[in-house]
Amino acid sequence: MFYIGVDIGGTSFKGGIVNSDGKLLFSFKFPVNKNNKPEETINQIVNAIKQLLKDNNFRKEDIVGVGIGAPGMVDSVNGVITFAGNLNWYDLPVKKLLEEGLNLPVRVTNDANAAALAEAKFGAGRKYNSFLMVTLGTGVGSGIVINGKLYEGNFGKGAEFGHSLLVMNGRECGCGRKGCLEAYASATALTKDIEKMMNMHPDSIMWDISKEHGLIDAKVAFIAAQRGDKYALDLVDAYVSHLSEGLLSYFNTFRPEAVILSGGVAEAGEYLISKIKDYCQKQLYGLKFAPPVDIVKAAIGYDSGKIGAAALFME
Amino acid sequence: MFYIGVDIGGTSFKGGIVNSDGKLLFSFKFPVNKNNKPEETINQIVNAIKQLLKDNNFRKEDIVGVGIGAPGMVDSVNGVITFAGNLNWYDLPVKKLLEEGLNLPVRVTNDANAAALAEAKFGAGRKYNSFLMVTLGTGVGSGIVINGKLYEGNFGKGAEFGHSLLVMNGRECGCGRKGCLEAYASATALTKDIEKMMNMHPDSIMWDISKEHGLIDAKVAFIAAQRGDKYALDLVDAYVSHLSEGLLSYFNTFRPEAVILSGGVAEAGEYLISKIKDYCQKQLYGLKFAPPVDIVKAAIGYDSGKIGAAALFME
Numbered sequence: 001m002f003y004i005g006v007d008i009g010g011t012s013f014k015g016g017i018v019n020s021d022g023k024l025l026f027s028f029k030f031p032v033n034k035n036n037k038p039e040e041t042i043n044q045i046v047n048a049i050k051q052l053l054k055d056n057n058f059r060k061e062d063i064v065g066v067g068i069g070a071p072g073m074v075d076s077v078n079g080v081i082t083f084a085g086n087l088n089w090y091d092l093p094v095k096k097l098l099e100e101g102l103n104l105p106v107r108v109t110n111d112a113n114a115a116a117l118a119e120a121k122f123g124a125g126r127k128y129n130s131f132l133m134v135t136l137g138t139g140v141g142s143g144i145v146i147n148g149k150l151y152e153g154n155f156g157k158g159a160e161f162g163h164s165l166l167v168m169n170g171r172e173c174g175c176g177r178k179g180c181l182e183a184y185a186s187a188t189a190l191t192k193d194i195e196k197m198m199n200m201h202p203d204s205i206m207w208d209i210s211k212e213h214g215l216i217d218a219k220v221a222f223i224a225a226q227r228g229d230k231y232a233l234d235l236v237d238a239y240v241s242h243l244s245e246g247l248l249s250y251f252n253t254f255r256p257e258a259v260i261l262s263g264g265v266a267e268a269g270e271y272l273i274s275k276i277k278d279y280c281q282k283q284l285y286g287l288k289f290a291p292p293v294d295i296v297k298a299a300i301g302y303d304s305g306k307i308g309a310a311a312l313f314m315e
Numbered sequence: 316m317f318y319i320g321v322d323i324g325g326t327s328f329k330g331g332i333v334n335s336d337g338k339l340l341f342s343f344k345f346p347v348n349k350n351n352k353p354e355e356t357i358n359q360i361v362n363a364i365k366q367l368l369k370d371n372n373f374r375k376e377d378i379v380g381v382g383i384g385a386p387g388m389v390d391s392v393n394g395v396i397t398f399a400g401n402l403n404w405y406d407l408p409v410k411k412l413l414e415e416g417l418n419l420p421v422r423v424t425n426d427a428n429a430a431a432l433a434e435a436k437f438g439a440g441r442k443y444n445s446f447l448m449v450t451l452g453t454g455v456g457s458g459i460v461i462n463g464k465l466y467e468g469n470f471g472k473g474a475e476f477g478h479s480l481l482v483m484n485g486r487e488c489g490c491g492r493k494g495c496l497e498a499y500a501s502a503t504a505l506t507k508d509i510e511k512m513m514n515m516h517p518d519s520i521m522w523d524i525s526k527e528h529g530l531i532d533a534k535v536a537f538i539a540a541q542r543g544d545k546y547a548l549d550l551v552d553a554y555v556s557h558l559s560e561g562l563l564s565y566f567n568t569f570r571p572e573a574v575i576l577s578g579g580v581a582e583a584g585e586y587l588i589s590k591i592k593d594y595c596q597k598q599l600y601g602l603k604f605a606p607p608v609d610i611v612k613a614a615i616g617y618d619s620g621k622i623g624a625a626a627l628f629m630e
Contacts, residue, residue: 073605130469142568146461153570154445154606163600164564168482168557175600177563242483248492249479249564253457255468285478285490290388291469
């Protein structure tokens with residue numbers, strides 16, 4: 001059997017046909033026109049899926065269902081995108097609209113949840129029953145897998161680990177609260193910290209690296225730190241302590257078997273992960289009596305949103 | 316059918332026979348002698364249970380199983396008390412020892428988990444699928460119920476919500492970390508804050524109330540605040556903001572349907588709860604798009620540890 005997975009992003013929507021081994025066979029990608037009404041974008045998605053099936057000689061009967069990963073707050077029980085700020089969508093009944101357009105069953109979840117499900121079924125999460133997936137990108141997204149299943153909270157609106165507290169009365173967060181993890185541990189936050197540090201220290205080699213690299217992003221700090229730049233090391237240490245403290249709260253409360261890191265910052269790989277491990281091992285509640293938590297990098301990259309959305313029908 | 320529940324505390328162990336409606340029929344209570352070897356205490360528990368059955372004309376065949384709620388870190392999968400600081404117990408195979416002594420099946424969980432299970436089956440949690448129970452006492456204990464079942468984490472060592480971060484690099488916590496919720500929101504922490512505030516302000520009516528009351532405990536601040544004492548009001552407001560920020564992190568990550576509060580501080584009841592509701596409603600991620608989280612007081616009091624332990628066999 002085959003499955004369709006669609007990943008709706010802030011700038012594009014991507015979709016594809018996925019087989020039961022989690023392999024993406026055929027795919028499409030379109031830019032989102034933010035001037036379009038949401039119903040027009042949904043219509044575009046319907047047409048893109050119909051075209052994809054036609055182009056590759058699939059019949060509707062070959063498809064088990066269409067899974068959707070959407071940004072923002074999703075009511076996965078009713079298949080409604082409650083609120084997607086980047087797209088300016090409110091209370092959009094995506095499941096209903098797509099089912100009418102496609103005459104196929106549709107399920108909807110949050111994009112970070114879809115990525116977590118992809119890792120659970122086909123990636124770094126296969127060996128774990130319960131894990132937390134954290135996406136360190138524009139924001140800090142998260143997906144929770146418990147006993148092999150997505151845990152989506154009441155009305156499917158859970159798993160906003162990025163909006164757990166890190167610093168009471170700390171940095172302003174986009175959500176309106178102060179001191180959320182996202183305000184310290186997103187790639188966006190780290191990039192701002194790098195810019196600030198660079199402006200304070202014209203002698204930092206981060207200047208050279210960002211020139212080589214063509215832009216200032218999270219990578220600049222990790223490369224410079226590995227080359228011994230003390231300012232970059234300070235940035236990395238501060239980043240590690242913030243992210244680790246956030247993770248420890250989750251570890252102590254939930255004792256997952258593992259945390260899986262993805263997104264731009266996770267590209268720093270073993271250098272970052274070994275520092276997080278060091279920090280967490282010293283601070284975990286129960287110390288030597290506590291079961292260890294594995295910290296690993298996501299195994300599926302760019303396609304995880306589509307594959308995970310398709311996997312909503314593989315349970 | 317009937318069930319036995321035992322609540323092992325730092326100073327006493329209590330047990331009883333519970334029916335399938337969660338009613339405690341007959342019970343015992345003994346002080347824990349800390350000079351005893353753990354095996355001696357286990358032996359005492361075995362004898363107490365045998366006596367309880369005999370005194371009340373129960374046969375072993377009437378009993379489905381013996382549930383144990385124990386303090387500290389418990390490996391509920393293997394029925395081992397990994398570490399109970401107050402009792403000085405390490406890696407004690409409670410399940411094995413009690414099964415040998417009683418010839419009845421035994422299950423073991425953490426005491427806060429047992430209390431959460433009691434609420435789930437027979438108390439304030441009956442109307443919810445998923446909730447967090449928080450005990451505001453000597454420490455901050457917690458139990459997590461997801462889809463009507465206890466969630467105990469990897470090896471059953473989870474649910475230490477009291478050791479989630481509140482203030483990075485903040486107050487020293489008993490667990491060795493800094494800034495844990497427990498260091499701000501336990502009855503112990505609040506009592507220390509009250510003493511400090513009283514010593515700074517001899518004009519506070521908390522002096523009179525603690526004299527009436529015979530001691531300084533959490534209640535002193537709540538009574539004085541309701542009578543308009545500005546120092547007590549400051550204490551209560553600070554306490555509410557700390558506890559609420561801790562709860563918000565959990566709400567945003569897990570979207571439970573409810574949080575159930577128990578323990579000494581929760582005795583402040585609706586006065587405290589309405590303040591927490593106000594704080595959380597203004598700060599919850601997603602604001603009006605977020606499903607509300609009920610905040611309620613535990614319905615079962617003193618016996619919840621025994622009833623919840625017995626309920627380990629009622630699934």
